[in-house]
Amino acid sequence: MNDFNKTKEFTDRYILLSHGDGGIKTGELINKLIIKHFGNKILNSLEDSAVFNNFSHNKIAYTTDSFVVKPIFFPGGDIGKLSICGTINDLACAGAAPIALSMGLILEEGFEISHLEKILKSAADVLKEAGAFIVTGDTKVVEKNCMDKIFINTSGIGCISENVNISPENIKPGDKVLINGSIAEHGLAVLSSRPEFNFKTNILSDCAPLYSLVRDMLNSAGKIHALRDATRGGIATILNEMSDISKTRIDIYEDMLPVKKETRGLCEFLGLDPLYIANEGKIVVFADPSDADKILSAMKKNKYGAQSCIIGEVSENSEKSMVVYNTKIGTRRIIDRFYSEQLPRIC
Amino acid sequence: MNDFNKTKEFTDRYILLSHGDGGIKTGELINKLIIKHFGNKILNSLEDSAVFNNFSHNKIAYTTDSFVVKPIFFPGGDIGKLSICGTINDLACAGAAPIALSMGLILEEGFEISHLEKILKSAADVLKEAGAFIVTGDTKVVEKNCMDKIFINTSGIGCISENVNISPENIKPGDKVLINGSIAEHGLAVLSSRPEFNFKTNILSDCAPLYSLVRDMLNSAGKIHALRDATRGGIATILNEMSDISKTRIDIYEDMLPVKKETRGLCEFLGLDPLYIANEGKIVVFADPSDADKILSAMKKNKYGAQSCIIGEVSENSEKSMVVYNTKIGTRRIIDRFYSEQLPRIC
Numbered sequence: 001m002n003d004f005n006k007t008k009e010f011t012d013r014y015i016l017l018s019h020g021d022g023g024i025k026t027g028e029l030i031n032k033l034i035i036k037h038f039g040n041k042i043l044n045s046l047e048d049s050a051v052f053n054n055f056s057h058n059k060i061a062y063t064t065d066s067f068v069v070k071p072i073f074f075p076g077g078d079i080g081k082l083s084i085c086g087t088i089n090d091l092a093c094a095g096a097a098p099i100a101l102s103m104g105l106i107l108e109e110g111f112e113i114s115h116l117e118k119i120l121k122s123a124a125d126v127l128k129e130a131g132a133f134i135v136t137g138d139t140k141v142v143e144k145n146c147m148d149k150i151f152i153n154t155s156g157i158g159c160i161s162e163n164v165n166i167s168p169e170n171i172k173p174g175d176k177v178l179i180n181g182s183i184a185e186h187g188l189a190v191l192s193s194r195p196e197f198n199f200k201t202n203i204l205s206d207c208a209p210l211y212s213l214v215r216d217m218l219n220s221a222g223k224i225h226a227l228r229d230a231t232r233g234g235i236a237t238i239l240n241e242m243s244d245i246s247k248t249r250i251d252i253y254e255d256m257l258p259v260k261k262e263t264r265g266l267c268e269f270l271g272l273d274p275l276y277i278a279n280e281g282k283i284v285v286f287a288d289p290s291d292a293d294k295i296l297s298a299m300k301k302n303k304y305g306a307q308s309c310i311i312g313e314v315s316e317n318s319e320k321s322m323v324v325y326n327t328k329i330g331t332r333r334i335i336d337r338f339y340s341e342q343l344p345r346i347c
Numbered sequence: 348m349n350d351f352n353k354t355k356e357f358t359d360r361y362i363l364l365s366h367g368d369g370g371i372k373t374g375e376l377i378n379k380l381i382i383k384h385f386g387n388k389i390l391n392s393l394e395d396s397a398v399f400n401n402f403s404h405n406k407i408a409y410t411t412d413s414f415v416v417k418p419i420f421f422p423g424g425d426i427g428k429l430s431i432c433g434t435i436n437d438l439a440c441a442g443a444a445p446i447a448l449s450m451g452l453i454l455e456e457g458f459e460i461s462h463l464e465k466i467l468k469s470a471a472d473v474l475k476e477a478g479a480f481i482v483t484g485d486t487k488v489v490e491k492n493c494m495d496k497i498f499i500n501t502s503g504i505g506c507i508s509e510n511v512n513i514s515p516e517n518i519k520p521g522d523k524v525l526i527n528g529s530i531a532e533h534g535l536a537v538l539s540s541r542p543e544f545n546f547k548t549n550i551l552s553d554c555a556p557l558y559s560l561v562r563d564m565l566n567s568a569g570k571i572h573a574l575r576d577a578t579r580g581g582i583a584t585i586l587n588e589m590s591d592i593s594k595t596r597i598d599i600y601e602d603m604l605p606v607k608k609e610t611r612g613l614c615e616f617l618g619l620d621p622l623y624i625a626n627e628g629k630i631v632v633f634a635d636p637s638d639a640d641k642i643l644s645a646m647k648k649n650k651y652g653a654q655s656c657i658i659g660e661v662s663e664n665s666e667k668s669m670v671v672y673n674t675k676i677g678t679r680r681i682i683d684r685f686y687s688e689q690l691p692r693i694c
């Protein structure tokens with residue numbers, strides 16, 4: 001890229017190796033883009049470590065996720081929005097309110113700065129909605145052709161209220177299984193925006209920050225045993241994980257599980273199973289049966305839960321993990337973990 | 348890679364896309380490698396968020412760093428050791444003891460699992476030495492040729508004791524500037540291990556976890572005003588940052604600054620300035636002048652501080668950041684921030 005480096009137009013438009021070296025250009029990038037979109041008192045100090053007052057809660061939740069989604073812009077979102085939602089949702093599934101997030105950017109030399117700004121803006125918008133903050137960050141740049149555009153790592157710290165105890169170990173036979181809406185949309189939205197897939201669809205990613213939904217459920221005073229967001233591997237994978245940890249059999253019913261008509265059609269056409277396709281705004285809830293209606297009604301009032309419903313129940317203890325899918329025509333099949341990915345780089 | 352996928356030998360030796368999809372192969376990787384090397388009660392629960400009891404300290408430090416060093420193995424360390432040291436040192440520079448770390452792995456399809464294990468083992472060794480733990484993690488795999496082998500993000504949470512108040516804003520005229528040993532070795536060690544550089548050297552990376560050194564300094568009861576590890580951009584860059592924030596002029600003396608003979612020779616040969624070359628085990632200390640000797644003596648007793656010395660002082664208030672290098676022959680030059688990197692992908 002040496003030929004281009006000489007023109008000011010180029011250095012203003014594209015990421016250079018020097019944007020990641022900790023020197024003057026890194027400082028410019030931080031001031032012009034990072035502080036502009038994420039600025040807050042702690043971040044602005046630009047220390048290598050953010051320092052802030054400890055909070056009064058007894059329990060901390062802590063999570064990390066790297067995002068390598070391809071393409072970086074897709075219907076319903078982009079890698080920036082995704083990186084914030086993913087981390088907020090992991091915290092939310094522990095019943096934690098997001099307190100502070102970190103963002104580590106790895107950029108390819110030559111990446112368009114306007115694309116970076118679009119990504120940071122959509123991350124900032126969703127942060128604002130969720131009432132969360134980026135307090136520390138890092139930027140690295142890798143030579144052209146040594147990576148694919150942009151990878152983002154976000155980690156996050158959340159605080160858990162005294163009376164909250166959410167863990168798959170709490171799952172018991174009799175528990176109702178709920179979800180906050182229709183499945184498989186994120187994976188299909190990403191897939192449909194890849195150039196090698198030559199079809200049109202109106203399906204949008206469901207990518208959304210779900211802490212407000214979890215907060216409303218917790219405030220409903222209904223007893224939530226466990227929560228899990230159904231990302232990579234879809235609801236099939238997380239139901240298996242929950243069955244595994246709690247040593248229970250889980251039954252899911254086809255006629256209760258919300259799958260949009262368009263999703264179902266596309267999956268049939270492509271030979272994909274919606275149960276295994278990634279979501280980025282769907283949370284599976286395990287609730288005490290006596291409280292399921294109370295929780296469901298709280299979920300329905302939240303904008304990310306309007307289509308919430310019960311999709312099954314925990315039927316019995318089972319030494320071996322077992323997830324059973326009950327079809328409309330009355331047959332049953334075991335939903336196993338998948339052996340190999342249907343769609344790589346979905347998040 | 349479809350041809351190879353069929354052989355068991357291949358799937359046991361190399362990273363596959365399915366190692367990053369959250370399914371069976373991801374589970375195998377986590378159990379065989381991650382838990383084996385990093386296992387602890389919190390991590391082993393394999394929840395998306397680690398949940399642990401809040402600590403009693405009033406202040407939290409929080410940091411993140413991505414590591415893209417090339418090559419991933421270099422004299423004196425590798426990307427695994429580096430990723431832990433970098434994060435522990437960022438926390439240490441806020442005066443924080445490391446409590447919990449996260450690790451996000453991004454792996455290239457086809458990466459050798461034996462190399463990954465070597466990297467995780469060296470990360471685990473340095474974690475153990477530092478008394479720190481990985482409590483949450485994430486693994487993604489990107490298609491072959493879409494990235495360069497392995498990138499690691501580590502974030503970390505630390506706790507800061509009541510009486511500790513370390514910040515560049517505390518720097519005052521009169522402060523002594525100390526360092527825990529000779530500079531520029533990490534950058535040269537990495538450079539010397541790149542195939543395009545055709546020379547031999549015995550220089551090893553100084554990569555080391557420095558919290559024990561900081562703890563010993565804090566216990567010496569000497570008043571530390573500020574700490575900064577001199578990584579990307581070398582001591583020149585961090586001295587400029589400190590000068591900037593504290594609005595002071597800093598004077599450094601060539602005859603006090605430790606640079607090994609071999610380092611100096613190689614820098615002259617390559618036309619590089621050791622002041623701008625990255626370190627990964629060097630910390631610059633700003634100390635109240637009345638306490639400098641006490642702190643220096645505590646540093647010298649630690650294994651990472653045996654060669655500690657005073658290298659300069661904060662000479663006066665200055666609206667514009669100013670770092671002055673006083674040479675042996677009595678001349679002075681301004682050490683500016685660098686405009687563009689000397690060595691990309693050094694960490």
